[in-house]
Structures are given as C-alpha cells and as structure tokens.
Amino acid sequence: MRVEIDEHYILRIYAGLEGMYKQSGNTYTLVIKKVYTQVTNGRFAVDMVFKDNIPDNIRRGQSLQIRIALSDETEALLIPRGGFYQQTGGCWIFKTSKDGSKAYRVSIRIGRQNPDYYEVLDDLEPGDKVVINSYENYKDVQELKIK
DSSP states (O other), X not given: OEEEEEGGGGGGOOTTOEEEEEETTEEEEEEEEEEEEEEETTEEEEEEEESSXXXXXXXXXXXXXXXXXXSOOOOOEEEEOOTHXXXXXXXXXXXXXXXXXXXXXXXXXXXXXXXXEEEEEESOOTTOOEEOSOOTXXXXXSEEEOO
16 A cells, blocks of 8 residues: 655654554554655655455555554643644643633643644643634734633
C-alpha cells in the first residue's frame, strides 16, 4: 500500500515503523517497508504492508486513514482541535471560570498535535474548560461573558 505523509514527519519515519488501520470494528496493523524521501507538493511516500490480516474489501486506488505512532504512549493534557488556533497560533485560549459565566484569556503553550487534539504544555490543568471555536471576533477581547 502506498501512503503519502506530510514532509514535516520525514525525519521520524523509517522502515519497520508500524501503523494501524480501523475498519468495521477491526484493527489491522501495517508495517512500513520502504521510505521514498523525494518530497512532492509537501508530501513524501512510503510503502506499507499488512502485518497479519488483510481486510477483504480493500480495492486498488481506495483511500484509507492510517495512524502511525511516532512516539511511545505518554500522559498529556489534550484539548480538541478548534478554530481558536487560526487567530491565536496556539499562544492563548479562553478558559472558563469555575461557575462557567465568564471566560478569561490565558497564555498556553502547544506541544505535539494530531488530527484530533493539541497537547497543552503550560497553564491549563486537567478539568479546565476552554472555548475552542473561532476567535475571529475576539482578537482584542480579554474576557467573554457566557450565557
């Protein structure tokens, strides 16, 4: 299976690295066999093969979503990806007050990310609630009143 990957990850991808593909409640493991280091349109390619079972209904040219773990499992504080990042660059976020009536602008530092989440390295605690939608109308606002 030929897989295209964003060039940002080129130094972290190598032959033997495993990926996972989920379909119809089943999980399939794939292994990278060959890495093509030529970058085209910001992407490079790898060849992957299924490690054990091959799904029955895969066809030539079909697109699949394969997750490749680039590091070991670690505990991290995660927030869902949202529109806030486009206006803040991940430098700040609105954190709600304990009673949920207001949200205050607080500095944060974003670490790793995946298609679903951002890792927050500083200034938020587990259980904190934040506003993740677009901040396009809140550029210079320091506090939001939540109704």
